[in-house]
Amino acid sequence: xxxSNKLLLKGNEAVVxxxxxxxxxxxFGYPITPASEIAQTAAEKFPLLGRTFLQAExxxxxxxxxxxxxxxxxxxxxxxxxxxxxxKQEGVSYIATMELPCVIIDVMRGGPGLGNIAxxxxxxxxxxxxGGHGGYKVIVLAxxxxxxxxxxxxxxxxxxxxxxxxxxxxxxxxxxxxLESVTLPAPRPRRESPEWALDFxxxxxxxxxxxxxxxxxxxEKVNIHLNEKYARIEENEQRCEEYLADDAEFIISGxxxxxxxxxxxxxxxxxxxxxxxxxxxxxxFPFPKKAFxxxxxxxxxxVSVELNxxxxxxxxxxxxxxxxxxxxxxxxxxxxxxxxxxxRHVRKLAKGGN
Amino acid sequence: MSEVVKFGRPKGFFETFERRPGxxxxxxxxxxxxxxxxxHKLIAEAIADFxxxxxxxxxxxxxCSVFAYFYFDCFGxxxxxxxxxxAATGLTRANPESIVIGYQGDGDLAAIGFNAFIQAANRxxxxxxxxxxxxxxxxxGGQMAPTSLLGxxxxxxxxxxxxxxxxxxxxxxxxxxxxxxxxxxxxxxxTSPANILKARKAVRKAIKxxxxxxxxxxxxxxxxxxxxxxxxxADMDKFIEENMTKYFPLGVFKDVADEREPVKRATPVYxxxxxxxxxxxxxxxxxxxxxxxxxxxxxxxxxxxxxGFGGQGVLSLGLILAAMGKYRNLNVSWLPSYGxxxxxxxxxxxxxxxxxxxxxxIVDSNCDLLVVLNRxxxxxxxxxxxxxxxxxxxxxxxxxxxKVKPGQKAIAISAGDIAEEFGxxxxxxxxxxxxxxxxxxKYYLTPADAAKFQETAEAxxxxxxxxxxxxxxxxxxxxxxxxxxxxxxxx
Numbered sequence: 001x002x003x004s005n006k007l008l009l010k011g012n013e014a015v016v017x018x019x020x021x022x023x024x025x026x027x028f029g030y031p032i033t034p035a036s037e038i039a040q041t042a043a044e045k046f047p048l049l050g051r052t053f054l055q056a057e058x059x060x061x062x063x064x065x066x067x068x069x070x071x072x073x074x075x076x077x078x079x080x081x082x083x084x085x086x087x088k089q090e091g092v093s094y095i096a097t098m099e100l101p102c103v104i105i106d107v108m109r110g111g112p113g114l115g116n117i118a119x120x121x122x123x124x125x126x127x128x129x130x131g132g133h134g135g136y137k138v139i140v141l142a143x144x145x146x147x148x149x150x151x152x153x154x155x156x157x158x159x160x161x162x163x164x165x166x167x168x169x170x171x172x173x174x175x176x177x178x179l180e181s182v183t184l185p186a187p188r189p190r191r192e193s194p195e196w197a198l199d200f201x202x203x204x205x206x207x208x209x210x211x212x213x214x215x216x217x218x219x220e221k222v223n224i225h226l227n228e229k230y231a232r233i234e235e236n237e238q239r240c241e242e243y244l245a246d247d248a249e250f251i252i253s254g255x256x257x258x259x260x261x262x263x264x265x266x267x268x269x270x271x272x273x274x275x276x277x278x279x280x281x282x283x284x285f286p287f288p289k290k291a292f293x294x295x296x297x298x299x300x301x302x303v304s305v306e307l308n309x310x311x312x313x314x315x316x317x318x319x320x321x322x323x324x325x326x327x328x329x330x331x332x333x334x335x336x337x338x339x340x341x342x343x344r345h346v347r348k349l350a351k352g353g354n
Numbered sequence: 355m356s357e358v359v360k361f362g363r364p365k366g367f368f369e370t371f372e373r374r375p376g377x378x379x380x381x382x383x384x385x386x387x388x389x390x391x392x393x394h395k396l397i398a399e400a401i402a403d404f405x406x407x408x409x410x411x412x413x414x415x416x417x418c419s420v421f422a423y424f425y426f427d428c429f430g431x432x433x434x435x436x437x438x439x440x441a442a443t444g445l446t447r448a449n450p451e452s453i454v455i456g457y458q459g460d461g462d463l464a465a466i467g468f469n470a471f472i473q474a475a476n477r478x479x480x481x482x483x484x485x486x487x488x489x490x491x492x493x494x495g496g497q498m499a500p501t502s503l504l505g506x507x508x509x510x511x512x513x514x515x516x517x518x519x520x521x522x523x524x525x526x527x528x529x530x531x532x533x534x535x536x537x538x539x540x541x542x543x544x545t546s547p548a549n550i551l552k553a554r555k556a557v558r559k560a561i562k563x564x565x566x567x568x569x570x571x572x573x574x575x576x577x578x579x580x581x582x583x584x585x586x587x588a589d590m591d592k593f594i595e596e597n598m599t600k601y602f603p604l605g606v607f608k609d610v611a612d613e614r615e616p617v618k619r620a621t622p623v624y625x626x627x628x629x630x631x632x633x634x635x636x637x638x639x640x641x642x643x644x645x646x647x648x649x650x651x652x653x654x655x656x657x658x659x660x661x662g663f664g665g666q667g668v669l670s671l672g673l674i675l676a677a678m679g680k681y682r683n684l685n686v687s688w689l690p691s692y693g694x695x696x697x698x699x700x701x702x703x704x705x706x707x708x709x710x711x712x713x714x715x716i717v718d719s720n721c722d723l724l725v726v727l728n729r730x731x732x733x734x735x736x737x738x739x740x741x742x743x744x745x746x747x748x749x750x751x752x753x754x755x756x757k758v759k760p761g762q763k764a765i766a767i768s769a770g771d772i773a774e775e776f777g778x779x780x781x782x783x784x785x786x787x788x789x790x791x792x793x794x795x796k797y798y799l800t801p802a803d804a805a806k807f808q809e810t811a812e813a814x815x816x817x818x819x820x821x822x823x824x825x826x827x828x829x830x831x832x833x834x835x836x837x838x839x840x841x842x843x844x845x
Contacts, residue, residue, distance in 0.1 A: 002640035003630055008673075008680050008688070008817070017633055025622055026448050048632045050620035052447045056440070057473040064437035064470070068444020071411075071431050072452065076444070094434050145712075178715050179673070179688040181680045187629035190622070198429040199449060204408035208373065208423045208430030215375055257715075264713030339714050 005184040012037035012176040014146040015079070015105055015169065016045055018153030021187045024103070025074035026052040028065035030084060033117040034173040035107040038079040059084045063091030063104075070100040071209055073193025073202065075157050079105035081173075082115065082123050085131070092166055093132030097211035097222065099196075101160030103153065104138075105169045107176035108256075108307075110334040118334020119173030121256055122308035127170050128285045128315070135223060137230045139167040139237065140284040142255035146180035148282075154185060161191065163233055170284060172307060174257035174336070233286055240288035241280040242295075244270060248277025250346050251295050253316060254305035255281050258337060262305050265342035272343075274350045284312070292319035301349050302326040305337055366398025366407060367425050374424040382425055387587030388492075389544040389577025390419050393484060396550075396557045397455065398426060403558075406565060410453040411445055413438045415467075417459035418492040436467025439474035442481045450619040453564050454481035461491050464500040464524045478535030478569040480617050482560035485526060485572065488579040489598060496582035500524040503597060508582075523601055527574045531607035536570045537563050537614050539607040543576040543599060545591040552604075559611070567616040576602060635817075644813075645806070646683045651798040652709060658723045659738065661702040661731025662748075667783030668727060670818055672703035674787060677814035679707040682806075687715035700730055725786060727769070732756055744797075746790060748782065765793055767840055773832060781832035787811060788836025796844050808834060 009017065016038055019027075027042040039055065046053035052069070056062035062078050069076040080088060085106045095102060108123045110116040130136050139159050143152045149171065156167040193199040198207055213219035241259075244266050245251060252262040259280035269276035279295065281288050292302070302324055304313035310328045317326050329345045331337050363369075370379040384390045401410050410428040414420055416435035423430025429452075433441040438456045446454045463471050463485050471483070490508060491497040497510040501523045505514040515523075531539040538560060542553035553575060560571035576598050578590035585593055623629065637643055658675060662668040672688050679686040684707045691702045704717035720740040726732040727748045736756060739745055744763045747756060750770035758764045767789040773782040791811065795804040812830045819825045 001631075001636045002638060002643075003634035004637040004641045004643065005630075005634050006641055006680060007635055008677055008686070020633060021629065023624065026444070028444065045632065047620065049623040049629060051622045052619075054443070054447060056443075057469055060437065061440040061443075061470050061473065064433065064440035065444035065447070067433065067437075068431070068441035068446075069448035070444070071441070072445050072448035074448040076448065090434055091437065174689065174715070177690065179676060179690075180712070180715075181676075181684075181686050184633060187624070187626050187633070189626075190624045198411045198431060198445070198452070200409040200429075200452065205410070205428045208432075210414070210423060210430070210432035212420060212432055213375075218375060260712070261714040261716070263711075267713065336716060338716065338718055340719065 007182050007184060008179055009146050009150070009182045010037055010177060010179045011143070011146045011149040011171065012107065013041045014150040014182045015153050016041040017182070017184055018150035019077050019103065019157070020045055020049060020051070021185055022154035022157045023075050023188045023191050024051070024077050024157065026069040026076040027078065028054050028056050028062040028069070028076070029078045030056050030059050030062050030080065032081045032084045034109055034119070034176050035079050035081045035105065037176070038105060038107070059087035060091060063088035063095070066102045067091055067095050067100060070095065070102045071098075071198050073197025073199040075191055077103040077105070079107065081107050081109045082111045085123060085126065089132035092138065093134050093136060094211050095166050096136035096138060097134065097226070098209045099164035100166070100209070101157070101164055102166050103156045103160055103169065104166055106171070108170070108172045116334050117173070119257060119336065120307045120332065120334060121172050121258070122311070122332070123170065124284065124306070124308060124311035127168050128287070136226060137285055139163065139165055139233060140170050141167065142259070142281055142284050143169055143171050144175060144256055144259040144280065146178065146182045149175065150182050150184065154188070157191075159237065161194065163229060165229070172256040237283055238286045238288040238290055239282040240291045241278070241282060242291060243278040243280070245277030245279055245295055247275055247298065248295065249275040249298075249300045250303060250349060251277055251279055251299045252303045252305060252342060252346065253279045253281065253312070255284060255312070258305040258307060261337055261339055262342055265339045265346070268339065268343050269346055272347070274346060276346055287315045287319060289319035292316060296320040296323050299324060303329060303342070303346060303349070305329045305342055307331055307337065364395055364399035365402035366400070366427055367394075368427045371424045374421065383421060384418065385581045387578050387580035387590050388418070389486065389488065389575065389579070392544045392550060393486060393553070393575055393577065394422065394425060396554045397484065397561075400558045400561050401428060404561060404565060406453050409451065410455060412455045412457060413442055415458045415462040416493070417462050419457055419459065419486070420493065422457055436462050436465070437470055438462065438467060439470040439479070439483070443474050443477070443479050446479055446481050447619070450480065450567070453561070455561070455564070456481060456483040458483065458485055459492070460485070460487045460489065460499040460501040464526055472529070475530050475536050475570050475572065476533050478537070478617070480564060480567050480569055482564045482571040482573070484557065484560070485574045486577045487526070487574055487602065488577045488583070489523070490579050490582045492579050492582050501602070503601060525602065527572070527607045530572050536572055536608060537568050537611050538571040538609050541574040541576065541602060541604050541607065543594050543604055544578065545594050549604070563611055568611055568614040569617055574602070576604070644681045644683065644810070647803050649798060649800045649803045652684065652707065655712070656707040656722050657717045657720060657740070658705040658707070658725070659702060659717045659721045659735055660705070660725040661700065661735050662727030664699050664701045666701075666727045667780060668701045669703050671725065671783040671787060672705045673818045674811065674814045675705045677817045678810045681810050681813050684709055685712050687712050689715045700728070702731065702735070723790070725790070727751065727782065727786070744793065746786065746793065748786065767836065767843070769836065772835060772839055776832055776835055778828060778832070781829060784815070784829040784832035785836035785839070788833040788838070789840035791833070792837045792840035792844060808837065
């Protein structure tokens with residue numbers, strides 16, 4: 001039988017395919033809307049390949065299962081949404097300190113509190129600034145399509161290994177729920193256990209993993225080491241997609257579903273003769289500061305389009321050191337920003353308004 | 355294996371404790387009279403005697419034994435407070451060949467970590483747990499434990515533990531032994547030499563069960579903490595034997611080790627062909643099976659919206675259109691109504707087809723094809739129809755012809771009635787699909803593309819209802835019928 005690697009998949013399904021093709025061994029998770037299809041797809045597909053799927057009893061358990069499996073030297077992933085991610089943060093802090101690689105997917109829903117199940121992007125600050133206790137950071141990728149959910153899963157595992165760090169896929173309910181055509185990559189062979197793993201086939205009994213350092217001098221050393229790593233990540237891993245940006249007077253920025261809306265908005269604005277362009281961050285930590293700085297040289301004004309109370313906008317301001325005005329187009333509570341919302345806003349800016 | 359008691363430091367410990375910072379490398383950090391040292395020794399001796407040090411991971415909890423990994427010459431993992439059982443689950447599931455030992459105190463296991471613990475026990479995870487019950491919090495300085503005895507004074511129960519306010523001491527062995535999965539449950543005490551020998555036997559048995567992969571083994575160890583219990587080390591044993599064992603009786607609570615078969619876990623598959631077979635889609639001809647479309651219609655983005663009542667097949671009609679696009683090598687997106695809208699009993703979805711990259715997947719204006727199966731959807735979405743857009747509506751539910759703007763087309767098909775006549779009202783969406791095909795054929799498709807419509811529709815229907823052969827056949831038939839009816843109506 002011949003096979004086609006072109007499938008129609010929801011973002012939440014595509015990320016599981018991408019993970020399995022990248023050699024993910026284990027999935028531990030707890031159901032939550034709008035991320036549940038990830039656990040459901042994993043529950044279906046992982047056992048077909050003899051890999052481990054386990055529905056944990058809670059979010060804290062699932063992240064600690066991730067810790068255990070990562071310590072064992074395996075590629076491991078979990079997924080949740082906002083409030084579930086909040087519960088995982090304790091474990092993520094330990095994992096980041098022990099420098100264990102893993103992949104965590106946050107399909108954001110409406111918050112705060114129990115909020116609702118409609119799409120939002122209000123975990124931005126929680127995830128991109130670290131999230132749990134202590135001064136750690138995590139690499140944050142921002143997929144905006146089912147294809148990217150698939151591809152970024154593989155990228156996330158590679159970055160997680162390279163930097164020995166948790167890597168998030170931070171996206172929203174729309175990208176998770178939307179179905180698109182996806183071209184699957186080729187399957188990759190098993191990633192052998194790294195030398196630091198608690199795996200006797202690699203390194204009998206010599207390794208141990210801990211995050212307690214009672215001596216302030218020792219703990220400071222750990223923090224310095226981690227922060228040097230974050231500086232390296234900031235230097236080397238900034239990623240974004242630029243579209244119509246080179247001569248743009250107005251740079252519109254957004255990630256996840258907003259990254260799609262602003263692409264169409266920029267095209268419409270160009271048709272009207274307004275020079276709009278797009279920077280769509282693909283990494284939220286590290287934030288693609290270099291691209292923003294470069295375009296601040298010619299752009300008059302920046303626009304941040306977000307499904308929250310305005311969180312990424314601060315990173316844009318920092319990136320361009322407040323050298324240009326940055327305005328916000330946002331909705332909250334699970335409502336979407338429309339192409340028209342963005343077009344109207346930029347049109348007004350072009351006429352000299354604020 | 356040898357059951358002879360040896361003297362000196364067990365081989366399961368390091369000779370010197372190099373993982374321990376500071377200058378003290380020979381001694382453990384425990385207080386005089388503390389039970390941890392004795393229990394550590396029994397475990398260290400067992401893992402050395404059994405020759406499993408190389409593949410053993412001992413999980414250090416939060417509590418006085420947080421630094422257990424300083425001492426044991428095996429893999430060490432230090433975990434968050436109470437999360438030992440979850441981390442152990444991750445370790446043993448990820449690598450079933452490894453030996454995993456959980457070591458937890460009464461706060462770690464029976465308070466903050468009880469859910470993780472009891473769930474792992476209930477799943478029968480293949481690892482063993484040594485539970486140090488000394489009826490007090492040690493590391494934080496003598497606070498009440500879930501296992502503190504009634505009347506026991508601690509820094510957080512200064513008037514004595516009262517059942518009315520703090521509840522009763524938690525009987526963990528009694529609870530665990532009620533579960534189906536656990537293999538072996540015993541409570542021992544580190545008091546007299548006789549009791550320590552019993553503890554030694556229990557430790558070795560539990561580790562053996564892990565080695566034999568028989569599942570979950572649990573040993574509760576009544577242990578002394580003279581510093582926080584404010585007892586002289588000499589009086590410690592008396593407290594355990596006279597006070598603790600009254601409430602926490604010693605003995606075997608469950609032992610089904612002889613009846614249990616080893617747990618078998620699947621071997622992960624990485625073989626390329628097997629992975630492709632599992633994740634790719636079986637399709638004669640593979641990716642090259644379907645030709646692209648040539649009609650100029652597809653040179654720009656096509657925006658489709660479909661609305662109706664939940665249950666009318668609105669979402670699956672959208673899915674089929676999206677799958678058809680995929681089969682003709684277009685990029686497609688399908689976005690269902692999502693969130694509060696779904697609850698009102700109406701459903702809608704947006705489908706976009708584009709040879710290039712698709713921007714916003716939301717269709718809220720400039721709609722090229724609007725398909726509505728009920729009146730509320732017509733009223734709601736008609737304003738979104740674009741300049742030269744086509745409206746197709748089910749005239750079996752929408753009786754009066756909608757007014758559209760010049761340039762727009764409004765085309766009726768009594769999809770519901772036709773489907774009912776066909777024998778299944780659920781096929782109204784497939785009838786509508788056929789009708790769309792006839793409209794496309796008449797106005798937009800080249801003859802070559804038009805000739806591919808039914809074949810593409812059938813492939814897409816087969817994909818969307820994979821494994822349901824009867825439904826596939828019925829919908830393909832209904833699609834054909836819709837096509838013919840619309841063709842006749844148009845001619």
